[in-house]
Amino acid sequence: EVQLVESGGGSVQAGGSLTLSCAASGFAVAGTCMAWFRQAPGREREGVALLGASGHTNYGDFVHGRFIVSKDNAKNTLFLQMNDLSPIDTAMYYCATATRRAYCGWSKAGYDVWGQGTQVSVSL
Numbered sequence: 001e002v003q004l005v006e007s008g009g010g011s012v013q014a015g016g017s018l019t020l021s022c023a024a025s026g027f028a029v030a031g032t033c034m035a036w037f038r039q040a041p042g043r044e045r046e047g048v049a050l051l052g053a054s055g056h057t058n059y060g061d062f063v064h065g066r067f068i069v070s071k072d073n074a075k076n077t078l079f080l081q082m083n084d085l086s087p088i089d090t091a092m093y094y095c096a097t098a099t100r101r102a103y104c105g106w107s108k109a110g111y112d113v114w115g116q117g118t119q120v121s122v123s124l
Contacts (some may be wrong), residue, residue: 002026002113004095009118022078022095030073033104036080038091047106085122092117
């Protein structure tokens with residue numbers, strides 16, 4: 001069974017850092033496009049970061065160099081290191097991948113496997 005499990009969320013003050021993890025099972029993250037999305041209350045789910053199969057990365061416009069997406073193939077885990085967090089980063093963060101077809105973009109519809117999410121809360 002293909003599964004993604006996020007962890008690492010929590011509450012931090014503005015300017016702080018968190019590193020999220022997404023443990024994958026049932027498939028190998030190596031050679032697979034992986035994505036991070038987030039959803040704040042009352043807002044659409046938006047793309048945060050992409051890590052392509054080749055290692056190419058792409059980030060949402062709001063990231064401004066604060067986040068780094070990476071993966072550990074040996075641990076079959078995706079990471080999102082988030083620095084200089086702000087209250088506007090408060091959201092549920094999800095990792096996702098596409099197993100039915102090759103897809104690596106910003107559309108939520110392109111991904112068929114999602115984790116349950118991990119909450120990030122940033123206060124002033």
